Amino acid sequence: MKNVTYLFYGFGSEYVLHPLYLELKKRGYDCCEIDALNIKNSKKFINNLINKDIILITSAQLLLDLKNYKDFYPTTNKFYSILEIISLLKPKKSILIPHDLTEPLITHENFYLNQFDLFLSPCEPFTSIYSAFCKTEEVGWIKYFRNNNEKIKQSKNKAIWFISDFILHIKMGKKTSLETVLPILKQGVSVKFPYWDKSDEFEEYYAKNGISIYSAKTSSIELIKKHDVVLTNGLSSIIAESYFMGKTTLNVTEGSHYGNMRSCLEELFPNLIFIESINQFKLNDISVKKQPNILQPFNMEKTLKLITQS
Secondary structure (H helix, E strand, C coil): CCCCCEEEEEEECCCCCCHHHHHHHHCCEEEEEEEECCCCEHHHHCCCCCCCEEEEEEEECCCCCHHCCCCCCCCCCHHHHHHHHHHHHHHCCECCHHHHCCCCCCCHHHHHHHHEEEEEEEECCHHHHHHHCCEEEEECCCCCCCCCCCCCCCCCCHHHHCCHHHHHHHHHHHHHHHHHHHHCCEEEEEEECCCCCCCHHHHHHHHHHCEEECCCCCCCHHHCCCCCCCEEEEECHHHHHHHHHCCEEEEECCCCCCCCCHHHHHCCCCCEEEECCHHCCCCHCCCCCCCCCCEEECCHHHHHHHHHCC
């Protein structure tokens, strides 16, 4: 559909649609991109789209709004939840592409999938599970491009820790944060924070203290490729990304929140190694197991066709 505006919407590390936005824009479509972390008051931009013909593509959590988002990630930004946007704009078509491979939808979100015309699934079992609530199509993992040309400096470290429960570290402050995780990092482990408020401040502080740290904006997939051992915590998407790419994957449980999901992690990822305490981690004791990469790369052409067809 050419006579519409394609709105790409998300928030910080949960916005994973930029390559798709660039490709559609390159092909001559009218596109609008809103990362509500980068825009202090994205409500104004959304309000300007009222009464226009919109195709909505989002990777946002469905039930997190301005009020309850701050329970997870402190922010002073003003923004609408994705369900509020659907109510305001009444899009001609609404499409959801999940940003999390471990838990594409959080608790109760599946019951709101009927607000969407299409769920673009990364793989099974999600394609089948969510087809009960919404039309689904399988397109592979949105963060995984086989021919990614992103240049990343090769690390001398064989392990990397994707610290996903960033809110815990914001509450600690930079100094206590580093002191807490240093027993692992000093063994020769690189680190990456999620892209969020204050992540750049933490990156600068860690780097000044001699830690091998990557920008929060760096592709997680490319960093996983460059390391033999991948550490995670919480319910991060990195768990599934690393696991399906055949990497030795560990989950540091100390200080992380799981709700009732730990048993699900153990069932979904039987070879996932749990580290109960930061001080228990010994990198030299971890045996590297090379398994085949079964992660499905993103199918750009199929996705573009599904988005633009009437």
